[in-house]
Amino acid sequence: MTEWINVILQGVLIGGLYAMFAAGLSLIFGVMRLVNIAHGDLIVLAAYIALLVTQGLGIDPLTSLLLVVPIMALIGYVLQRGLLNFTLGDDLLPPLLVTFGLSIIIQNGLLELFTADSRKLQAGAIEIQTVQLTQGIWLGVLPVIQFIVAVAVIAGLQALFYRTALGRAFRATSDDQPVAQLMGLDTRHVFAMAMALSLAVIAIAGVFLAVRANFDPSIGPARLIFGFEAVIIGGLGSMWGTLAGGIILGVSQAIGAQINPGWQLLAGHIVFLAILGLRPQGLFPKVSG
């Protein structure tokens, strides 16, 4: 029994990471109907930037977020203003193709710079520290921090969307771009701010990913799939739904792995497919108002 509780708790904690993969994806699609195929590769890019920062400055990965987050946000802003804004229009295909190309460029660029060797960010003693919840149930300190950060990120995004002028501009631009322009909003800037925010979240996700496990230039697309699955399970347009989607995906994978180590990814995909089939709008779709 405690074994299963342990499995589910581990799944919940990893679900926080998946929710962070998903949140940036959902944000971008919500604001500008852009499906960012390069999302996973940008997560890996963030991990490599964190690698350079930690090695170059000799700081630990969590501290490196102070630099990695603004660097990624800046990359997001420039990427949107300099490239992706030109792909937006009535057709969903051009941004899809351009971000697909971007995905290939990032993967190969990282391969060229860092080789195909696996890397990992070293967080030191905190990596093996645990806390005892009850008799027989131990949680890793790092996964718990990761989950708390994920909840904070989701709560922060939710507050930003519904409590700030920038969030209002995001929602208005999402509703009606020409009229948003009439209100004096430069939608190119609004979109770039959304991409900056998305990549700031990606930066956090990338650092936690890189502390948790090995990474190499090729692992981006799988992270993109996890993000997509979490978004679809949770329901588009709802940040808390995205967190729930991430947790459901994480728990499904953990249960699958417990039954048979080879079933981890399969179990996640099956649960995703089942929810897509039974409830295509997701479990917690956006409610108006």
Add this chain to the structure above:
Amino acid sequence: MPEPLLDVRDIDVFYGDFQALFGVSLRVEAGAVAAVIGANGAGKSTLLKTIAGLIAPRRGEIVFDGAPTGAAAAFAMARRGVALVPEGRRLFPSLTVEENLLIGGQARRPGPWAIERIYELFPMLAERRHLPAPALSGGQQQMAAIARALMANPRLLLCDEISLGLAPIVVRDIYARLPQIVAEGLSLVIVEQDIVQALHAAAHVFCLQEGRVALQGKAAEMTREAISAAYFGV
């Protein structure tokens, strides 16, 4: 003759290969109310959208407050003091009434309109400030759309088809509030199918017919025959 606030000079506007406006010129003095009338498809909405910067004219120029607008985008025109109340209201459906007003004031210029003043002019919006915009009736939505535009403190307010789809009593109610708005010192251009309302509200009338100005003059001097002729091209 004083320098007009808005001087549209001989503009041609196209949608792709389709020409919607042919050499249209129009002048609006500061503080004046002008009406643009005409049949469906005459180019009235196109004219307003062009002034607001949503469409760029292919020929001719628009001078606002003494400076040519060039190819300025809609957001830049909004910041310079041009506000458009679009046809069909187009409030942001996922925002509340108050959020719609606040977004209108996002790039606000200094001026008399702030949210408290808006709620004095439109008390029914104050009562419904926390409702989602689609929960308002058509007339309330029209008032909210005008209020949203006022929040920017524009110098030129463009209103497209205020009366469209609204009951006559509601239209009268909205038109009754326009003088208070103009009294605060802005210029107003209304596009209207309801000729009686237009002639009543405006000092100067422009009648568009198939993308050209077919008739213009002081509203008080317009004869029914001249308007019919310009309106229907007979």
